[in-house]
Amino acid sequence: METKVISSGIKYTSLPESYVRPESERPRLSEVSDCQNVPVVDLGFGDRNLMVRQIGDACRDYGFFQVINHGVSKDAVDKMLETATEFFSLPVEEKLKLYSDDPAKTTRLSTSFNVKKETVHNWRDYLRLHCYPLEKYVPEWPSNPPSFKEMVSNYCAQVRELGLRLEEAIAESLGLDKECIKKVLGDQGQHMAVNYYPPCPQPDLTYGLPGHTDPNALTILLQDLNVAGLQVLRDGRWLAVKPHPDAFVVNIGDQLQALSNGIYKSVWHRAVVNADQPRLSVASFLCPCDHAVISAPKPLTADGSPVVYRDFTYAQYYKKFWSRNLDQEHCLELFKN
Numbered sequence: 001m002e003t004k005v006i007s008s009g010i011k012y013t014s015l016p017e018s019y020v021r022p023e024s025e026r027p028r029l030s031e032v033s034d035c036q037n038v039p040v041v042d043l044g045f046g047d048r049n050l051m052v053r054q055i056g057d058a059c060r061d062y063g064f065f066q067v068i069n070h071g072v073s074k075d076a077v078d079k080m081l082e083t084a085t086e087f088f089s090l091p092v093e094e095k096l097k098l099y100s101d102d103p104a105k106t107t108r109l110s111t112s113f114n115v116k117k118e119t120v121h122n123w124r125d126y127l128r129l130h131c132y133p134l135e136k137y138v139p140e141w142p143s144n145p146p147s148f149k150e151m152v153s154n155y156c157a158q159v160r161e162l163g164l165r166l167e168e169a170i171a172e173s174l175g176l177d178k179e180c181i182k183k184v185l186g187d188q189g190q191h192m193a194v195n196y197y198p199p200c201p202q203p204d205l206t207y208g209l210p211g212h213t214d215p216n217a218l219t220i221l222l223q224d225l226n227v228a229g230l231q232v233l234r235d236g237r238w239l240a241v242k243p244h245p246d247a248f249v250v251n252i253g254d255q256l257q258a259l260s261n262g263i264y265k266s267v268w269h270r271a272v273v274n275a276d277q278p279r280l281s282v283a284s285f286l287c288p289c290d291h292a293v294i295s296a297p298k299p300l301t302a303d304g305s306p307v308v309y310r311d312f313t314y315a316q317y318y319k320k321f322w323s324r325n326l327d328q329e330h331c332l333e334l335f336k337n
């Protein structure tokens with residue numbers, strides 16, 4: 001029986017045709033080297049000026065960084081990973097009760113990226129949840145495993161705090177008032193993608209997720225400590241980001257690129273798969289509220305720098321993003337002046 005997801009217990013001995021990328025689009029894994037100097041920012045160090053400067057440098061030069069001493073408890077992180085592992089180990093019939101390929105659904109299990117739009121699939125299943133406000137969405141979250149709602153909501157609340165603190169530091173690093181980014185983004189939504197990449201029979205022919213930038217403001221990514229898979233594009237080359245113990249990877253998303261008038265870069269990243277081990281990652285996305293108007297604050301163009309993007313609402317952007325395939329040109333290009 002063909003199932004809609006790949007975490008079905010079926011052992012694949014070769015990659016199904018619908019996952020095979022054309023030669024020119026393959027990941028060329030042998031050419032990827034490790035990212036040697038991933039910026040690691042210690043948020044517990046105490047020297048705020050230094051921390052803000054490090055974040056600014058990382059956002060400008062890399063579009064991503066890692067944070068340690070970030071305030072999310074080790075217990076919350078461990079429980080999040082355990083719960084995610086338990087969820088994806090459930091019998092496929094149980095998981096499929098949550099299956100949907102409609103991006104508008106606020107709680108859903110899905111596969112690949114956008115199965116209705118894409119021509120080649122990706123070797124990933126994912127559970128997508130809306131997470132803010134928690135009391136609105138938690139009732140529709142999975143109740144199997146039984147601890148799911150409690151463990152994941154605890155994790156989400158702590159990650160949200162971290163994200164809002166990071167947005168303050170990012171605003172300061174641009175020379176803006178600490179509250180400025182949060183004010184532009186409004187009462188931010190929060191989404192989560194719990195990504196599960198089963199072992200893949202031919203990892204050199206496909207992706208877990210192909211190169212993309214995130215459409216939201218800020219992404220806080222928890223990587224499986226034991227299985228690497230995240231790669232970032234830097235100076236035209238894909239580099240592997242080794243999981244750092246007790247760290248999150250923080251990605252600048254498209255909205256912060258637009259809001260910073262292009263000073264900060266929304267990083268291109270991708271997930272590759274491997275033949276031996278399943279891999280988990282948990283991406284938490286902070287998203288502007290739907291009617292937030294994304295516009296570079298005046299101080300960023302006071303020196304006469306041209307305004308790079310026309311004003312748009314997040315709702316307009318999000319609709320455009322999901323109407324396309326993932327590995328097309330940068331969606332922000334469509335909003336350039």
Ligand SMILES: O=C(O)CCC(=O)C(=O)O
Pocket residue numbers: 193195209214221223229230231269270271280281283
């Ligand atoms: O699995 C990863 O490391 C990356 C996940 C990701 O890019 C996403 O969920 O948007």
